[in-house]
Amino acid sequence: MGERILLIEDDPQLGAQIADFLGRAGFEPTWWTGGRPLQPGESSAYGLIILDLMLPGTYGLDILRQLREGSDVPVLILSARNDTADKVRALKLGADDYMTKPFWPEELVERVRARLRRPVMQRQSLLEIGALQVDLQSREVRVEGKPVELTRVEFDLLAALAKRPGAAVTRQWLVENVLDPEREGSERTLDVHVSRLRRKLGPGKHVETVWGIGYRLGEGGET
Amino acid sequence: MKLRMRLALTTVAVAIPVALCMAWIHRAVEARALETALSEYALVHMLSGGRERCEAAPESWSSEPRGPPPPGEWKEPGSRPPPEWRSGGPPPLPPGGGGPGGPGGPRPPRGTRLFAYDSELSARNPAAPRLDASLVEAMRRGQDVASLSSGFGMREPRRILVRMPWGTGPCAFVLVHWPERSGPREKFPSIPLEFWLFPSVLALAGVLFALGPVVGRLRQLTREVRTFVGSAYQGSITLRGNDEISELARAFDEAGHEVRSQMELKEKREQTLRSFLENTTHDVMIPLTVLQGHLAELQQRAARGETVEASVVAAASQEAHYMAALIHNLGAAARLEAGEPSVQRAPVDLNALVERCIGRHRPIARGQGVQLDYAVPEAPVRVIGDDTLIEQAVSNVIYNAVRYNTRGGHVAVVLERLPSNTFRLRVLDDGPGIPENELSHVVERRVRGDAARTRGPGGHGLGLNIAWRVSVLHDWRLQLGPSEYGGLQVDFLGELPPPS
Numbered sequence: 001m002g003e004r005i006l007l008i009e010d011d012p013q014l015g016a017q018i019a020d021f022l023g024r025a026g027f028e029p030t031w032w033t034g035g036r037p038l039q040p041g042e043s044s045a046y047g048l049i050i051l052d053l054m055l056p057g058t059y060g061l062d063i064l065r066q067l068r069e070g071s072d073v074p075v076l077i078l079s080a081r082n083d084t085a086d087k088v089r090a091l092k093l094g095a096d097d098y099m100t101k102p103f104w105p106e107e108l109v110e111r112v113r114a115r116l117r118r119p120v121m122q123r124q125s126l127l128e129i130g131a132l133q134v135d136l137q138s139r140e141v142r143v144e145g146k147p148v149e150l151t152r153v154e155f156d157l158l159a160a161l162a163k164r165p166g167a168a169v170t171r172q173w174l175v176e177n178v179l180d181p182e183r184e185g186s187e188r189t190l191d192v193h194v195s196r197l198r199r200k201l202g203p204g205k206h207v208e209t210v211w212g213i214g215y216r217l218g219e220g221g222e223t
Numbered sequence: 224m225k226l227r228m229r230l231a232l233t234t235v236a237v238a239i240p241v242a243l244c245m246a247w248i249h250r251a252v253e254a255r256a257l258e259t260a261l262s263e264y265a266l267v268h269m270l271s272g273g274r275e276r277c278e279a280a281p282e283s284w285s286s287e288p289r290g291p292p293p294p295g296e297w298k299e300p301g302s303r304p305p306p307e308w309r310s311g312g313p314p315p316l317p318p319g320g321g322g323p324g325g326p327g328g329p330r331p332p333r334g335t336r337l338f339a340y341d342s343e344l345s346a347r348n349p350a351a352p353r354l355d356a357s358l359v360e361a362m363r364r365g366q367d368v369a370s371l372s373s374g375f376g377m378r379e380p381r382r383i384l385v386r387m388p389w390g391t392g393p394c395a396f397v398l399v400h401w402p403e404r405s406g407p408r409e410k411f412p413s414i415p416l417e418f419w420l421f422p423s424v425l426a427l428a429g430v431l432f433a434l435g436p437v438v439g440r441l442r443q444l445t446r447e448v449r450t451f452v453g454s455a456y457q458g459s460i461t462l463r464g465n466d467e468i469s470e471l472a473r474a475f476d477e478a479g480h481e482v483r484s485q486m487e488l489k490e491k492r493e494q495t496l497r498s499f500l501e502n503t504t505h506d507v508m509i510p511l512t513v514l515q516g517h518l519a520e521l522q523q524r525a526a527r528g529e530t531v532e533a534s535v536v537a538a539a540s541q542e543a544h545y546m547a548a549l550i551h552n553l554g555a556a557a558r559l560e561a562g563e564p565s566v567q568r569a570p571v572d573l574n575a576l577v578e579r580c581i582g583r584h585r586p587i588a589r590g591q592g593v594q595l596d597y598a599v600p601e602a603p604v605r606v607i608g609d610d611t612l613i614e615q616a617v618s619n620v621i622y623n624a625v626r627y628n629t630r631g632g633h634v635a636v637v638l639e640r641l642p643s644n645t646f647r648l649r650v651l652d653d654g655p656g657i658p659e660n661e662l663s664h665v666v667e668r669r670v671r672g673d674a675a676r677t678r679g680p681g682g683h684g685l686g687l688n689i690a691w692r693v694s695v696l697h698d699w700r701l702q703l704g705p706s707e708y709g710g711l712q713v714d715f716l717g718e719l720p721p722p723s
Contacts, residue, residue: 082554084567084611100611102547104586111582168598170637212635212651212708213598 002026003047003116008035008063009078010055014101018050021105027112035063043071047116050108053079053090061093068094074115076108127162130219132206134162143201153179154197157190161207161217171214226438230430238423254372261399262368262385265337269387274394277339281347281393286337334402339394340384347393352400358384362396440468448475456483506549514542537590541626544587548622552685555615559692566696567609573648574599576610577638580618584625592630595621599638604646607720608697616693619686620650620713628654633708644719652710662703690715 005027009015015031022029030046035058043049049067053060064075074096079086082100090098097111125137133142139155141148150158156178161169171187179185179193194215198207208218268286269277277284338351344359361369362384372381381401387394440462447460456479462472517539524531558565581597588595606613617636624634634652641647657665665687687703690713694701699717706712 082551082611082615084569084609087610088567088569100551102543103583104544106586107582110585111579114578164601168596170598170639172639173600210596210598210635211594211633211653212706213596213637 002028004028004030004045005112006043006046006049007031008050008055008060009052010034011052017105018108021109022112025109025112034058035060037063037066038071040070043067043073046073048074048076048112050076050078050112051095053077053081053086061090064090064093064095076111076115127159127165129162129165129217130206131204132162132201132217134159141201143206148200148202150197150200153193154200157193157197158201158207158217161215165217168210168213168216174214226441227431227434230434231427234427234430235423238426242423257381257401258368258370258383261335261381261383261401265383265385265397265399266387268337269394269397273337273397274387274389277394278392281339281341283348284339284394285348285350287335336400336402338398338400340396340398341393342391342395344396351398352382354384354398355382358382358398362386437468440464440466444468444472444475447472451475451479456480456486503549503553507546510542510545510549514539514546517542540590541587544584544622545626548619548686551615552619552689555612555689555693556685558612559689559696566612568607569610570605571608571610571613573604573606573613573638573646575603576614576617577636577648580614580621581636583618584621587622588625588634591625591628592632593625593628594633595625595636596634597636597638600640604638604640604719606646606697606717609693612693612696616690617648617650617715619690620715623686624650624652624654624711624713628652628710632710640719644721646717646719648715649712651706651708651712653706653708654710656705656709656711657703659705665703 002025005022007015007018007022007029009018009031010033012033015033019029019031035052035055051060051063055063060077060079064077067073067075072094075094076097076099077090077095078099078101079090080101087098096115099108099111125135127134127136131144133140133145135141136159141150141155141158157174160174160178171190175185175187175190179189194207201207205218208216210216273286276286338346338348340346340351340354344354344362346354355371358369358371367386368383370381370383372379383399383401385397385399387397389395444460444462447462451458451460460472460476460479463469517535520535521531521539524535577597577599581595585595621634621636628634632653634650634654637647637649637651639647639649691701694715694717697717699715702714702716704712704714
């Protein structure tokens with residue numbers, strides 16, 4: 001089962017909707033319709049807390065302040081007010097993210113995922129993206145366990161993308177940081193290296209072209 | 224209290240102490256004159272035979288004058304008042320003393336007695352009163368005359384000790400005993416009416432006379448100010464002159480004009496606000512109506528058991544999204560109108576900001592079949608600015624790129640560090656773009672009049688205008704141009720804060 005998420009939202013419709021979406025996205029939501037101080041240790045049961053700023057009777061920021069005295073569970077603030085001062089205050093008090101109403105449920109789920117993913121460091125020398133394994137130390141690459149021979153430039157290119165899986169990297173950056181500065185480096189040269197790399201990695205969209213930007217390392221499926 | 228009454232009371236309050244003071248001086252001078260007269264009388268009496276009689280029988284000598292003093296020598300006490308008293312009325316007479324009593328002048332009042340003392344200040348006559356210590360002391364100091372009175376005023380008993388010119392023998396000093404007069408004792412000097420009444424009345428009349436025109440002008444000013452206020456500060460105050468009242472009138476006039484110009488400004492603002500509100504209502508009502516239409520259609524289809532078309536749901540979502548964006552923009556516009564004080568300056572992580580904008584618009588882009596992607600540098604790009612305003616500006620540009628794109632189109636958002644410590648946030652699309660000659664107008668549309676009606680074909684208006692104003696506020700540049708893919712390319716270009 002997914003991560004437990006505490007939702008504190010007084011509006012019955014919005015609360016039900018959010019809880020529903022979180023459940024469908026694979027999380028395990030707990031929904032409180034009123035704000036009350038969390039007992040010590042209570043917050044550790046949850047992977048993340050979604051807190052509405054305008055609750056009847058209590059001020060959301062007070063709950064946040066009280067929560068932050070003994071816990072560093074990620075907190076996502078919901079507010080109807082798109083006011084920088086509110087936002088700055090909430091972030092200062094230790095909120096991790098701030099969302100303004102209205103929002104799309106997908107957007108909220110996306111933010112929750114991003115927040116839960118964030119602490120995981122991608123800094124080990126062996127990177128695994130789908131069927132792809134990239135060992136930065138030994139400069140070895142395997143697809144479904146089978147080693148793949150790459151040139152220096154091709155490996156650097158793949159490593160650069162593998163260090164930020166799922167993130168698009170611009171052609172410009174790749175030309176400047178991956179291609180050999182001694183030799184003539186251009187975006188066309190880069191595209192040639194990419195097409196060779198794709199051929200060597202075999203079927204499956206490992207290296208995706210991102211329109212208007214450059215390239216990205218995907219999961220390798222047929223997305 | 225009225226001005227006249229206040230000034231009259233002040234005048235009276237000042238006049239009474241002055242009159243009392245003058246009366247006191249009057250009494251002091253009168254007493255001094257009496258002493259002089261009595262000592263002179265004693266001297267003359269002794270010189271004209273009194274000494275011989277006294278030295279002949281010092282044990283029993285005591286004189287009660289019977290006859291008039293030599294002519295010209297005795298003067299009535301108080302007959303030499305200060306000149307100003309003369310004008311005030313007849314000088315007061317010593318109580319008990321009559322008026323002029325004969326051709327040689329008046330005799331001193333009855334009961335006045337003389338006693339003789341020797342050079343040691345002791346009396347041979349047992350009937351002589353004991354000398355007071357203060358009189359003895361004064362004589363020892365070498366004074367010629369010393370006086371003692373038990374009270375203030377002419378009725379009080381008085382003793383005056385006079386040194387005789389010969390200075391030896393049993394009659395070296397003579398005491399003049401001035402007995403108590405009949406009549407009530409005076410605690411306070413009585414003040415003749417004329418002393419204080421006449422000058423006080425004169426001063427009062429002068430004050431009231433001088434005040435007349437001042438009060439008149441003040442009343443006129445009051446009337447004019449009332450009329451001026453009553454006419455909603457139209458016209459002006461006409462009271463002229465070069466005194467303080469006309470200065471006050473000018474100050475009122477200036478204040479009135481200031482109030483009027485502020486009122487006009489406020490009215491103009493209200494007018495702007497009203498038309499802004501009307502246009503905004505119009506702007507929100509249209510997507511709301513469209514949304515209601517879509518929902519009605521969905522409801523009917525559901526009621527008939529038909530399948531719901533994805534395109535209708537997507538269109539409804541778009542309308543809702545549009546309304547949210549519009550309301551956010553109105554909030555941003557209001558803050559931009561309010562100016563600098565409502566704008567925050569704090570560190571802003573542009574990477575996170577771009578990710579939030581993508582998160583906000585990706586659901587709608589997906590529904591519209593537009594591919595929305597972004598790239599940010601690995602290390603966060605930080606600027607100083609207003610988080611929500613920047614987010615709104617970037618969000619507007621992304622939303623426009625998505626909204627005016629066609630199914631199967633692309634939108635890319637790229638944040639980059641450029642050399643020389645600057646950044647570029649680029650939003651590019653392969654949509655229809657904006658013709659070159661319209662590019663400059665698109666940004667300059669203001670939130671006024673019909674410009675607030677941002678909807679309709681190519682209605683980039685309010686959103687881009689806010690992006691432009693936010694850029695100006697942060698000293699950034701907003702560059703619009705055709706993208707290499709045929710659509711629009713919008714760049715936010717700005718400086719990064721110096722690395723700390």
